[in-house]
Amino acid sequence: MTFNGWKEVVLEEVSYYGDEKIPSAEVTLDNYISTENMLPNKSGVGMASGLPTTKSVRRYKKGDILLSNIRPYFKKIWFATKNGGCSNDVLVIKNKDEKELDKKYLYYTLLQDNFFDYVTATSKGTKMPRGDKSAIMNYGIMLPPLNEQKAIANILSTLDEKIETNNQINEKLEEMAQALFKHWFVDFEFPNENGDPYKSSGGEMVESELGMIPKGWEICQLDDLVDIIDNRGKTPPLSQNKTNYPIIDVKALTGTDRIVNYDNCSKFVDKNTYETWFRSGHPKTGDILLSTVGSIGELKLFFGDKGCIAQNVVALRTKNISYLYLFQYMRHIKKQLISYNIGSVQPSIKITHVKKHKILVPKKDIEDSFTEIIKNISFLIFNNSIENQRLVSIRDNLLPKLMSGEIRIPMEDGVLSEKN
Template identity: 40%
Template sequence: MIKWKDVSLKDISSYSTERINVDKLTVSNYISTENMLPDRGGKIKASSLPSSKTVSKYESDDILISNIRPYFKKIWYANQTGGCSNDVLVIRNNNPEKIVSRYLYYCLFTDDFFDYVMSGAKGAKMPRGDKDEIMKYQISLPPLSVQEQIAEMLTNIDNKISLNTKMNKTLEEIAINLYNEWFTNFGPFQDGEFVESELGMIPKGWEVLEIGNAIQILGGGTPKTSVEGYWNGGQINWFSPTDLTTQKSLFLTNSAKKITKLGLKKSSAKLFPPYSVMMTSRATIGEISINRTEASTNQGFITLIPNEDFSIYQLNFWLRSNMEIILSISNGSTFKEVSKTNFNKLKILKAKGIEEFIDKCEKLFDKIELNILESEELTRLRNYLLPRLLSGEIDVTKAEKEISEVL
């Protein structure tokens, strides 16, 4: 067996120092810490471009890492040329004859790397990685052929996860259009009779209700963090807004923190059934997800419980389509918050004859949920294999077979 060689990051890579004019960038290829997703989620489009004339340049196959609060584990493998803010490190492979760029990416994708960066980070409230220390990080190099095998295996998993994400985005867009057709355009009812209402002309037989009178609405709470018995050994999902902003998923299975039955009893947190609609209502307002198991939340939520008159599908899209109104009723000096009192007064349509809408949405949501569950399983597999493949603990051929069975 060929012995793997240990090298430091500076032996095979460097920080890019190139610059690019901002007028050559778009929101699709400008990267800042704000549009990089936590927990190795890649990136989304930027909300705007910077006011400066130039920024750091990156190219395809470069590795971008957010250097602010490294514990968020923001990393992206570039598939295009673009620019990024100063707080994003651009690491470039200088020795392709020694290391495959994708393999290098997965070496920096690990918990071990981010833990290392945090161990040398400076600053309390806004820690930043020490660029010199980062370059001392040690990497084990197998032969190039093995690197290519490992990189290809892990890339195949990530590609499948990415495909599921794209597919779900399309399915959600179909469902949103379906909601608009039924509840905004009233397409299936155009040949019927309409009546005047607070919300304008609506199909005859429909009603306008205050949401607080239509369904059960719950807030949340936080058990005392100083009481170990409220947290240690907890089995009850306890969602915080961070769970929704990091996972960015229509359906959520697990929360980062869990509470005990005693913690639930001794706090204002409420237990609600699976497939309720959770919306963040404080600071970050308007993140929406559906819990797959019994759950509770902290006080930064409004949770909607569906009933026989109001389906999970209508409630989900009602929230999304009324987000401007929801934001407008928020108030607060330190941070914005939507109170239950104000929220309960919002108007919703109680519809009749929408069985077809529910049936179609159910099929779409079921497919979305299955894709999410598959991606969660693939993520677990990747996270299990990653450190073992990079250390040589697992035989590459054996791992290839295991992955091929899953994919």
């Protein structure tokens, strides 16, 4: 169905691939985009972990759409907010005429699941499928009048801006939590009984196997502080459909905040498998999730009751210590955890090695004071993450309705109306 002023076109009529090159020396970790630092499930991009080794890379500009062309089912896409360079495995899509096509409208058109389903279905290769560039340009889209394009993009952008604001708040909260941990438990400037910084106010320090520590603090093995929930063994039978029982693997542990990223969960089990298959049980609120294979040493806190852990993840359930303190401590020693790597081809760590790691245990009153502060920070982060899941769901439900014209935006008063 088409509407007055709407027309159906293919991408090639209104957009093209950018193929301009720039010297690799001109890109930085902040503006270099490759398939590795593009985030799955339409989550944008992260910081690059390395710079290109080639002499030149493809240029992109603010307002371009970057699309990962490897394994398109990962749904990696980004609306560029700056200028930079990208690898050859990233497509740069530009619109031909801004008087005919709004950049943000084009981005939201390509953000739809239908588009990624199409690119996946027309891709080439099996082990590492690549999008067919010609087929992508033959993808059909609906093109309303420009003012309606802008109105649609504005509604969706408002949701994305709120999501981004929550992400930025969470990033700052994480920085605050780690800074407080360092101040109290690395610099040992936690408040003494008078409220003054302990070490610089002359607090007594004693020698230990971890160096000088406050008097009365202890050193324990991790094994004495946690029980291990470990489901390694046979791979469970997977559901062909998305269910309420996601498998939390290493991809779900990536990112800067402490909450499991369920958007990165791509495997699911059914209810019966969830209830019967996992020999060690399921994670509970407060468990610390640690990746042991692949991207090792990634850490998240488990909140709620959603999901089961994969073979490359273990859950640490604390005893006789605050899970919030231990989580922050393990984040601080992440490099030491990574040093337990025994893998030659694929990085991996044995939990039997990690369990022997020495942990600094503060006095109970100091631990309790720290936990109370971090608890408030953690629940703020958790609530923001929950809100973002809801906003993403709203956005993704609105997308096809707005782009198909099922929901129209009358230009007279800006009020949404629904076509029956």
